[in-house]
């Protein structure tokens with residue numbers, strides 16, 4: 001299985017630890033990912049601003065970069081959603097179709113492709129999960145409060161399986177954080193207020209570590225946490241799992257192979273200490 | 274002024290923003306509770322969406338069928354191409370009736386057509402009989418919500434307004450007392466109303482009847498006391514059969530306020546003995562929207578307001594920040610059809626979180642349409658020049674990995690070494706008004722990868 005790692009530009013430059021955790025976590029799950037150096041961006045910032053036409057060369061570059069992989073994995077549901085949903089405006093060549101179908105959010109990949117729904121390891125903290133709207137409502141990685149009162153999703157399931165980790169019960173489980181790409185600049189007042197309200201919900205309900213699957217939401221929320229000097233740490237969920245898996249006594253996880261027979265297989269966890 | 278400016282003004286009153294957000298969130302929660310209780314709710318949404326899609330696909334036929342049946346019932350049907358024609362028709366009917374005053378129950382269409390100021394200018398006294406509508410009318414404001422027109426006002430504000438206009442004691446803010454004062458005041462108006470105008474929630478093609486949903490019964494009272502009833506409707510209000518109505522009434526009140534059904538669902542089919550009934554069917558841009566495949570679905574809207582209650586932006590910026598008759602997410606996809614230039618900031622007043630789409634009882638893909646309007650606004654040169662140029666530049670960088678790598682490095686190193694006061698200067702960097710920038714690390718991921726992974 002050839003897996004290409006897509007590390008969005010702002011993660012590459014400002015949150016390298018998230019890229020590193022993603023790479024190492026995949027490695028521990030038996031997947032050696034490749035990071036093609038010529039990668040840039042998925043094109044979402046332009047398209048969401050109304051410049052889809054200008055984004056087309058960026059789409060083509062993304063496809064050229066990643067079409068040779070079986071899977072493309074990114075620690076950002078938002079970028080993945082963009083590739084899957086909005087790459088419909090370029091010619092649908094075989095390569096484009098392949099990339100659109102095989103680009104996965106990290107936790108969707110771990111859950112759906114690798115078949116891992118529980119992880120060993122310990123992380124003795126109260127963790128607040130921020131659901132990214134694109135991951136949740138766009139990629140259906142979690143239930144939506146608009147449809148059902150059941151708060152369940154890929155990432156919350158993985159987090160709950162970690163020893164010592166308690167999940168915060170929020171007043172508003174899936175309210176948007178207000179990042180919204182260029183929205184965070186053009187609608188600064190609303191964006192900041194939404195972020196402050198989101199952080200407040202976590203603060204009130206005891207979150208020590210604020211996490212999520214989408215670093216863009218977390219960058220915005222972290223900006224507020226740090227400005228207000230709140231007693232809360234912001235970590236991408238890949239960092240939590242990667243840290244939790246360090247020092248794990250077990251050496252393997254059972255992985256479903258996602259075939260018609262429902263075959264599973266023990267995969268080694270390579271612990272890097 | 275654009276949406277961000279009006280929103281910032283609203284938000285500057287932090288306490289009121291909290292109150293506004295929480296009030297509407299409470300309505301959203303009531304909606305959730307009602308929805309969770311109906312196992313087939315998602316099927317109902319699909320069914321409603323399909324019925325509307327079908328109706329819109331042959332709207333011309335249904336409109337003609339509706340007209341024939343209404344006429345057969347003794348109703349006079351009028352057609353208005355735009356707001357001006359609608360207003361002229363209504364004024365003419367009032368004059369013909371020899372009336373100088375009228376009562377009007379809730380109608381977003383007449384708001385859209387700015388009927389009130391037009392009639393007042395022509396010497397007609399108009400009284401809105403929906404409580405919320407009456408409050409904003411007395412204050413000479415526009416409604417700030419489809420279903421809750423005065424939701425931007427606290428009870429203290431209403432007390433003030435009633436003190437000024439209805440003579441309630443100064444400082445009175447007890448909702449019971451205020452409502453009673455409005456009741457007495459409106460009673461008088463109902464009794465002297467010669468003409469009653471109502472909106473229309475649904476128009477049934479097979480019977481020619483119109484259906485009006487209210488919680489206050491003010492539509493019935495108005496119509497039954499007046500000699501002339503004028504029902505004003507947008508041409509998208511049609512449904513094919515009475516049998517379809519139940520699908521929508523089940524969805525409407527639950528989505529709007531969490532009630533199982535509105536208190537009154539009034540059917541008006543024909544005028545009573547010796548009275549008149551008129552229906553004015555209005556286009557006002559709807560045919561144009563029908564002709565845009567990407568945006569056609571917006572005409573399915575049943576004006577429940579659920580997309581407003583759920584919208585995190587609407588809740589924190591208030592209905593008036595949209596400066597359009599229909600505010601919130603649905604307003605942001607309807608308004609560019611009317612005036613793209615004037616409303617070009619509205620499709621951007623969203624994070625595209627998609628919650629509106631998920632609550633919409635007729636499954637309008639609101640957030641997808643917001644995205645599409647953004648593209649049209651971009652293509653038609655309505656983006657601010659700096660934004661457009663910035664995006665062109667960004668694109669050319671992102672399609673060239675070499676320059677991209679250099680640019681990223683420059684940004685990170687800049688953040689590392691420039692003084693905090695400069696990188697966080699609020700005039701230059703709106704991000705930094707309420708947020709810290711990320712702490713810039715020494716090494717990028719790609720540098721780490723190059724060093725670690727062979």
Ligand code: SF4
Pocket residue numbers: 419528573574575576577578579580581603629632633634635636637639
């Ligand atoms: S767009 Fe949908 S949710 Fe919004 S008011 Fe119309 S019907 Fe209700």
